[in-house]
Amino acid sequence: MIASTAASSKRKPVSALVHRVVRKVQVLSGYDPRNWLRIRQIEAFTAFLNADDRRLRPVLEISPGWNKQWQALCADYHAVDYPDFDICIDRLPAAFDTVIADQVLEHVSDPVAAVRNIHAMLKPDGWAMIATPFLFRVHARPHDYTRWTEAGLRQLLVKGGFAESDIHASSWGNKACAKAHIGGSVRSYGLWRDLSNDEEYPMMVWAFARKRAA
Numbered sequence: 317m318i319a320s321t322a323a324s325s326k327r328k329p330v331s332a333l334v335h336r337v338v339r340k341v342q343v344l345s346g347y348d349p350r351n352w353l354r355i356r357q358i359e360a361f362t363a364f365l366n367a368d369d370r371r372l373r374p375v376l377e378i379s380p381g382w383n384k385q386w387q388a389l390c391a392d393y394h395a396v397d398y399p400d401f402d403i404c405i406d407r408l409p410a411a412f413d414t415v416i417a418d419q420v421l422e423h424v425s426d427p428v429a430a431v432r433n434i435h436a437m438l439k440p441d442g443w444a445m446i447a448t449p450f451l452f453r454v455h456a457r458p459h460d461y462t463r464w465t466e467a468g469l470r471q472l473l474v475k476g477g478f479a480e481s482d483i484h485a486s487s488w489g490n491k492a493c494a495k496a497h498i499g500g501s502v503r504s505y506g507l508w509r510d511l512s513n514d515e516e517y518p519m520m521v522w523a524f525a526r527k528r529a530a
Contacts, residue, residue, distance in 0.1 A: 348505035353497065353519040355505055356488035357447050358385070361418070364445065364524055365389055373413035376437060378403050378420050381457075386416055403430040411439045418447045421472075422462050431476025440529035446473070447522035450487065451494045466521055473525045482526040489519030 342349070350358070365371040365386070375390040379398045387393045396408065403417070404426040415434045424430045434444050446469065454460045464472060466485040473483050492510045494517050496503045 345507070347507055350505050352493055352503050352505045352509055353449065353452065353489065354447075355511065356513070357486075357520045357522045360486060360522060361386070361416075361445055361447065362389065364443075365414070370414055370443070374410075375414045375416065376408070376410075376412040377416040377418070378434070379423075380416075380418070383418065386418070403433055405429070405433075407433045407436050410437070411442070412437055413439055413442045414445060415442070416445045418445070419449070421446060421464075422448045423457055423459055425459065425461060427462060427472055428475045431473055431478075435477035435527055438527040440527060442527050444473070444478070444525045444527070445522070446525065447520065450518045450521050451489060452497060452519060453499075464521055465518060466523075469521050469523050473523060477527075478525040479528050482528055483523055484525075485521070485523040487515070487518035487521040488513050489517045490514040491517050493517075493519050 365375075366389075371390045372392065374392045375386070375394065377386055377393070377395045379401075380387065380395050381397070387395065394410075394412070396403075396406075403420070404424050415437055417430070417434060421427045421430060431444075431446075434446075438444060448464060448469065450463050450465060452463075466487045470480065470483050470485045474480050490510055490512055491514060493503075496509075497519070
């Protein structure tokens with residue numbers, strides 16, 4: 317048992333070193349480790365937060381989980397996590413300029429109620445940033461309920477209290493990305509994968525929705 321533990325402890329540093337070397341080679345060769353299906357959505361979110369200094373004003377993210385991307389970008393960042401905070405039934409008393417639900421709504425049992433609560437936590441003229449996958453495997457965390465097209469996500473936001481004219485929906489995907497994800501895990505962008513968009517194969521759908529001032 318002691319010998320086995322010692323051998324295991326020796327393997328860990330070697331494994332970490334190999335991982336660092338592999339990552340360095342990947343970077344030098346142009347390998348991109350970002351999630352292929354999310355690249356365009358992340359670019360859109362980043363540009364939106366940078367516009368009009370939105371990233372400097374109060375931002376709330378719903379259930380960010382392990383993802384720290386928006387926390388790193390936003391100066392006045394707040395987050396709530398399930399199960400302590402259930403977006404289907406809970407609201408904070410504070411209001412925010414931006415509320416982010418990134419890869420969240422597919423996991424909630426009542427998405428209309430979730431959007432209503434997001435709408436309620438926005439200041440007048442504040443924005444909701446919503447992203448959710450469409451052509452993607454079931455990934456229960458702890459549940460996986462729903463998928464939306466651009467039109468479907470827009471309609472969900474209308475039901476949740478946003479005016480249709482204040483909703484800007486987009487999507488990205490193509491056959492190559494869809495094929496890479498069928499039966500497999502999330503794939504990295506890797507070496508120059510196809511980023512062309514085919515509207516018939518949306519992998520990721522997102523929207524920006526403004527809460528109209530009274």
